[in-house]
Amino acid sequence: MSKRLYVVNEIVSTEESYARALQTVVDLYINPLKGMDLISEEDMKCLFCNLEELLDGANQLTKQLKDRLKEFALNDNICDVFLLNKPLFNRFGPYIQNYEKASLLFDKLSKKKKFEEFCETQKENPLSNNGNLMSFLIFPVQRIPRYILLMKEYIKNTEKDHPDAVIAEQVRRYLDSYAKAVNAIIANENNKQKMRDIIKMFTDLDPKTEDDLKTLPRTLVREGILRKQCRKAVKERYFYLFNDATVIYGEQQGKKIQFHQLLELTSVKDIEDSDISQNGFQLKGLQKSVVVYAETFDEKKEWVMDLNKAFTGERKYEFEEELSDNEAAPTWIPDDNVLDCMNCHSKFTLLNRRHHCRKCGRVLCAECTKRRVVIPHISSKPVRVCENCATKFENKDFEGVDDNSEHVNADGIVPPSLPNIPPPQRKQLIKISSMYPTLQPPSREPPELPQYESY
Numbered sequence: 001m002s003k004r005l006y007v008v009n010e011i012v013s014t015e016e017s018y019a020r021a022l023q024t025v026v027d028l029y030i031n032p033l034k035g036m037d038l039i040s041e042e043d044m045k046c047l048f049c050n051l052e053e054l055l056d057g058a059n060q061l062t063k064q065l066k067d068r069l070k071e072f073a074l075n076d077n078i079c080d081v082f083l084l085n086k087p088l089f090n091r092f093g094p095y096i097q098n099y100e101k102a103s104l105l106f107d108k109l110s111k112k113k114k115f116e117e118f119c120e121t122q123k124e125n126p127l128s129n130n131g132n133l134m135s136f137l138i139f140p141v142q143r144i145p146r147y148i149l150l151m152k153e154y155i156k157n158t159e160k161d162h163p164d165a166v167i168a169e170q171v172r173r174y175l176d177s178y179a180k181a182v183n184a185i186i187a188n189e190n191n192k193q194k195m196r197d198i199i200k201m202f203t204d205l206d207p208k209t210e211d212d213l214k215t216l217p218r219t220l221v222r223e224g225i226l227r228k229q230c231r232k233a234v235k236e237r238y239f240y241l242f243n244d245a246t247v248i249y250g251e252q253q254g255k256k257i258q259f260h261q262l263l264e265l266t267s268v269k270d271i272e273d274s275d276i277s278q279n280g281f282q283l284k285g286l287q288k289s290v291v292v293y294a295e296t297f298d299e300k301k302e303w304v305m306d307l308n309k310a311f312t313g314e315r316k317y318e319f320e321e322e323l324s325d326n327e328a329a330p331t332w333i334p335d336d337n338v339l340d341c342m343n344c345h346s347k348f349t350l351l352n353r354r355h356h357c358r359k360c361g362r363v364l365c366a367e368c369t370k371r372r373v374v375i376p377h378i379s380s381k382p383v384r385v386c387e388n389c390a391t392k393f394e395n396k397d398f399e400g401v402d403d404n405s406e407h408v409n410a411d412g413i414v415p416p417s418l419p420n421i422p423p424p425q426r427k428q429l430i431k432i433s434s435m436y437p438t439l440q441p442p443s444r445e446p447p448e449l450p451q452y453e454s455y
Contacts, residue, residue, distance in 0.1 A: 004157040008078055011150050012065045018146075019058035021139045025051060028122045029133060038115050046105050047137075049098040050091055054140050057088035078154070079167040092178060095140050099185050103192060106134055107214050134196075138189055144182045148175045191219050198240060202250060202259040209248070209262050218242040222306045224299075225252075229291040231335045234277070239292070241303070245310035247283065263288055268307045270319045281319075283307075289330060330361030338363040343386060359389040 030048055033039060039047070064081050072078075082089075109115045123132050151172040158165045195213055198220070199205065221241045228237040228249070238257050239249040245265045250257040263285045271280030271291060279300040280293045294300035301317050309315040333342075335354050340347045342362045348354055355369045356362070364386050371390035372382035385393075 002157075004076075004154065005072065007150060007154045007157055008069060008072065011078070011154070012062070012069055014146060014150070015058060015062045015065060018139060018143055019055065019062050021136055022051060022055040022058055024127050025133075025136045026055060028125055028127060029136075032118075032122075036118075038112075038118060039109060043105060043109065046098065047102050047109075049095050049102060051095065051137075051140065053091050054095060057085070057091055061085055061088060077164045077167070079151075079164050079171050082171045083167055086174070089174070092140060092144060096144075096178065096181055096185060099137070099141055100188070102137060103134065103189060106137075107192075107196075134189070134193060138186070141182055141185050141189070144175060144178045145186070148172060148179060151175065194220055198248075201255075201257050202248075203253070203256050205259045209259070212262070213248070216244075218244045218246065221310065222303065226292040226294060226303070229293075229334055231332065233334075233336065234293065237292075241306060241310070243310055245307070261288065263290070265307070265310075267311065268304055268319055330357075330359065332356045332361045333363050335363060341365040341368055343368040343388070355384060357386040357389055358383040359385045362386060 025048070030044075030052065033044060061081070064085070065078070068075070068078055068081055110119070119133050122128060123130060128136075151168060155165065155168045155172065158168060192214075195218075199210055199213055219242060221243050223238070223240045225236050226239050226249075227234050236252070237249045237260065238252050239247055241247050246262065247265060248259070248262045250260045252258075263283065264287070265283050265285045267284045269282040269284055271277075271282055271293075273279070277293055279295070279297050280291055281300060281304060282289060282291050294303060304319070305315045305317050308318065333356070338348075338354070341352075341364050343364050344367070346352055346365050346367075348365070352365055354363050355366055357364060357369055359373075359375060369384045369386050371385050371387060373385050373390060373393050374382050375385075
């Protein structure tokens with residue numbers, strides 16, 4: 001078999017597979033949903049657009065290509081079939097333009113439990129081959145680049161003086177007009193599908209974080225295990241880093257990850273190696289900062305370079321100038337590193353417990369962290385701070401305290417909140433006679449005693 005005939009067979013077989021994929025959408029989703037009350041007619045049009053028209057076109061083109069392949073020994077032209085079916089290719093335009101709306105609608109509908117359960121049930125159907133709905137809806141978008149690749153390969157293996165060579169070039173140029181928009185859609189959808197997969201990996205993910213991951217335009221840069229310095233020990237955590245310098249991490253539990261936190265980072269700081277810990281670096285954010293350790297120096301270098309790419313757009317191994325205390329959250333000193341209060345030096349016990357200052361990160365006793373202030377970049381609510389940091393707030397050594405806040409006084413210290421209790425009312429003296437007008441007030445004269453005859 002010649003290479004040119006091999007490409008023709010590839011064109012025919014892939015068109016047949018494409019038609020089968022569209023038929024699966026009709027059989028597993030469109031037809032069942034028409035008989036159910038899960039989504040509105042308007043949402044059906046938005047979600048599937050003109051997919052059934054594309055299926056009709058794919059079946060028609062498949063039949064014509066098969067017929068031409070049968071007589072290929074007598075008529076070895078194939079591209080005139082594409083040119084004659086140009087109206088069929090025009091149907092891709094509305095579908096491609098609508099695809100982004102369909103993708104957003106799918107995410108919205110997936111929040112409805114019944115729709116999500118329906119999609120999961122259809123995914124388990126053998127016809128779907130474990131593919132979800134969006135993996136099928138992307139097929140028409142992916143088909144255009146596939147046509148272009150096949151046409152380029154066909155042109156490469158067709159002699160320049162062959163009658164089909166000129167027509168093949170016309171078909172390729174026509175398909176190229178869709179390429180830019182299609183490639184952008186494919187890249188965006190691949191990223192959105194990756195975000196959906198990440199969301200499914202996490203348990204205990206709060207609705208706000210889930211919505212944030214679904215809707216904000218970000219792409220995954222790196223993922224992997226880092227050892228995080230926790231309050232009592234260094235523990236393994238699974239991290240995802242995105243191109244907007246956001247990380248989300250949690251604790252691996254089998255195939256799932258228990259969600260811990262999403263951080264918006266501002267810089268990365270180096271941690272010097274010691275006898276017990278190496279390859280450490282600090283992820284600094286406005287609301288929280290954490291210290292993590294990579295398994296090797298090379299792994300640390302890759303993480304730091306990707307972090308710098310997210311911060312500055314340049315992938316380099318260096319550490320930015322450290323932010324001031326007013327711009328970043330502190331890293332908490334681990335509990336086990338401190339045996340007594342770092343201020344008054346009282347020993348920690350079961351009763352005298354450890355507390356962290358939210359401004360400096362030191363470990364202190366309750367008595368030394370009884371002050372409360374609002375630190376805007378950490379929390380909108382009053383948080384625990386040590387006496388030293390509270391004094392700095394009083395002296396305005398820290399910037400960023402909201403002096404106009406109704407929760408903070410002019411010194412930056414939060415006054416104790418009093419319960420909103422209405423003032424006591426004076427008791428009213430009500431005359432009984434006014435309530436019961438038929439009753440008469442008792443007489444103050446002594447009652448008359450009955451007279452008895454003497455014997």
